[in-house]
Amino acid sequence: MKKRQVMSLVLAGVMAASVTACGGGTAKTAGKTETKEASGKEAASSKSEDRVPIHWLTTGDGAAKAIKPDDRIVAAINEKLGIDLTVEIVPEANTEKVNVAMASGDFPDVVTGAYGTSATKQWIDDGMVIPLNQYFDTMPNIKAWLEDDYEWSAIDGNYYGLPFITQYSAANSLIVFRQDWLDKLGLSYPKTLDDMKNALIAFTNDDPDGDGKANTYGYTAEKPSSTTGGTPFDWVFFAYGLPYADYSVNAGGEVIPFFEDPSFIPAMNYIKDLWDMKVVDPELMLNDNPKKEEKFYQGKCGSMLAPLFRHVTRHENSVRELFSDASISYGLPPEGPDGASGLNKQGKNGMMTCITTACKNPDKAAEFVDFMVSKEGNDLLRLGIEGIHYTKDGDTITFNEEERAKDAFAEDGWAHALAWGSFYWPLESGYIPVSDPNRERALDTVKVATECQMPNLIKQKTPAEIENGSAVNDVFIQYFSDMLQGKISIEDGVVSLGKEWRNQGGDEILKEANEIYKSEKQVE
Template identity: 70%
Template sequence: MKAKKVTGLLLAFVMAFSMTACGNSTSTSADSAESSGSGEEAAQDQADSSERVPIRWLTTGDTAAEVIEDGDRIIEEINNRLGIDLTVEIVPEGNTEKVNVAMASGDFPDIVTGAYGTSATQQWIDDGMVISLNDYMDSSPDITAWLEDYEWSAQDGNYYGLPFITQYETANSLVIMRQDWLDNLGLSYPETLDEMKEVLNAFTFNDPDGNGQDDTFGYTAQKLTDSSSTPFDWVFFAYGLEYADYTLDEDGNIIAWFEDDSFVPAMQYIKELWDSGVIDPELMLNDSTKKEEKFYQGKSGSMLAPLFRHVSRHESSVQELYPEATISYGLPPKGPDGASGLNRQGKSGMFTCITTACENPDKAAEFLNFMVSEEGNNLLRLGIEGIHYTMDGDTVVFNEEERAKDAFSPDGWAHALAWGSFYWPLESGYLPDTEPNRERALETVELASECQIPNLIKQKTAVEIENASVAGDVFTQYFSDMLQGKIGIEEGAQKLSEEWRAQGGQEIIDSVTEVYQTQSAQ
């Protein structure tokens, strides 16, 4: 069912935003495009007849988005339609700590976006820094519709912000391989754990690049940072792990996913790979950049990586050194009983709130309602009719020269305000026609979403957020020790469970159990 849902979502956007480049213009067919220009005259009258209300928004942005300059016409259009004077302060997506520091210092904006499911945003709620949106939902139909998908995010019946959870229903990560290496070795993309072991061994010991040197290994990934995911999730799910976050023991009690019976045999398989030398020996040191470099430089034959709009980047990066190289991807390998999986359903993302310092919360709520509406979505993707695009029958023709004057990313990508807070290309299934190998990119999302494993619990609890760092450190240390043979797998799994529970894990289990019981009763 999930695969069909994702496919339908992608096809809807393929049909709605299929674009072709034409000189300084890009064209797309979009039935809803005209709504991006609707209501402009009425909104302009409103703006002209009353003083604009200042709204300051502190938010995170995507590194791929363009910089918003003074005089940006999309910002002005929003101001005109809503009768506001919007100031947007953007910090890079990796520096959400700057948002947290600003809030902790008391320098409250009117609207703030931070990382959802973290101790910082939970503190905003606990310390009364942000207001409940409940009083504004009757006049904000699009906010209400948005929150219908996040009913579980309410605390004591109150919605304190708009969550945007990434990879909640879609995913984009797969294990990619050097297809030219597979061809050289007479092998195919592995479908089982046994075949995966065979491929990784061949990548390491059978000179897959034909250079006569012992200079390759089978698999690289990036280091663990907590217990929420690992570079070997495809192994744990192949051994029968049923849920992504927690699981149930034989008596129906909630336990940590690494307390499941599947954990020990999965770790034994991973340890065999490690001991045989087919895994990058610097695995526990790699960040994302180092991992990718090793794959691009021909040191590793496979890596776990995000695809979708990145799939062509990965292949072209390899081809800079190896012009004849090609990559392949597929569903994760099946385990002894036929189980498989890879991507864990998301629980993290962004959280946009109205602060207690906001003097015009009604207007702030109106702005947020616009941002999650179809009208706002169309404005941020298409622009202003007659400036950023024109209509040719049912086809939208983009004026890339005009779009470049504002904060639109090139080749049909959206305005900077659309990136990160409420929309990601993956979650919306949006990929311009100008994207190289577009159909392949869309295919990777279907495959990655097909092997996404659901959560047992929909949300993170406040206790889980508070204890996550210490408990995560315990898991990371024991995982590393077991992998490197500093402690046996069975003994390590037992001590991991004991120490994790002693270091806050038991409190997490208690809080999660309470939520699960409520969730099950609904």
């Protein structure tokens, strides 16, 4: 009883998008009269008794529209699979509410939580979710998802869910420049670290905005991330030859922290030069994303590290609100002395969708998951029902926004509320509505950003990384800040950082990383 009370309290906070959709009879087909609709609902009610209830608890997409009880997309899924789907979406993609619900013991049939966390690891360790290998012969989309893209996620040969890692094979961040400033100063988008330094100096000292005041600087970005340990200057480390996004390997074939790679000290010297010359935002180590963007839009700095894709037009339009003749440009990050370059780190965080041991009909639950990652399922969630939500003439798709608005589709050709947040994001799918006038430019930014994405040496988060990752990242960020501001020399800082990083859990992280690395080398 207590477990059910806890579950009830958790799900009491679930957003109004929580929906129970029973049978295809809830779908209102265009052109039917009210009498026929009522008759259809009565028949559907009887028909739905033969359907299998599937309860799905998910974080969903925090920005999506609420799903109504008569949603025709959910009804189409029910009709296709012979299920009665209940979708419960926690508010604001709050994974902690999913964790509490699972810990209560009152399990849904299907659950989506955060991948690479102690909570989802506990689901597997405590036998709360089932292995999916048994469905490989009958569920080709599940099999392809796991064996083609996430083969490394198996534990002792078993796959306990479908991981979805954000920015695993796609990226969208680049260094965005004020192209009009470059043009005014006779500069091009920088191709090398020397070009980059010269551009930032010019943006700071040569009055690029023409107001006669020394009130601009070259570069801004967000503060370092305690989640990934990433810095606003990762592109410098990669330019000096850092080979991986997470670790490095020493001459003896041992996995080491990336700051002990030979690239780190010369890269830090370059970064500190920029800092000491005052060509970067003096508040860079405090910036969040809105503050960073505000400085770029207001003409206080000439370049920023920022996500593009859907945002590329927003960035340019925001700059032009104050500077009507402004333009922006983007490109590959600058190359180092030996021609190396890189910018974006391959992701390790994301979501995982599992079937719980409490599910009374796991075969149907697996069929549902298989459909959600199929092309047919994708087309339904992104386009809708042909003839109702869109029409197609050859390769030309025309959206019926009035009908789509009735069924939890976002505006301007964007997808249904169930499309994103559990198995996909638009970036990883390369999805921009065909009706978007800036679609080609947006997709081009992803192509460029993915070209400079750096791979992880170890694809998955190890148990020790899950437990100690935040602590060791905090240690790194503190030393990075101290070295940048001259509170400790770079050479001494690396030595002290290595000791404290290991003491805070780094030794355990390296032990597991080395075991995985060596086992994979043996397979090769």
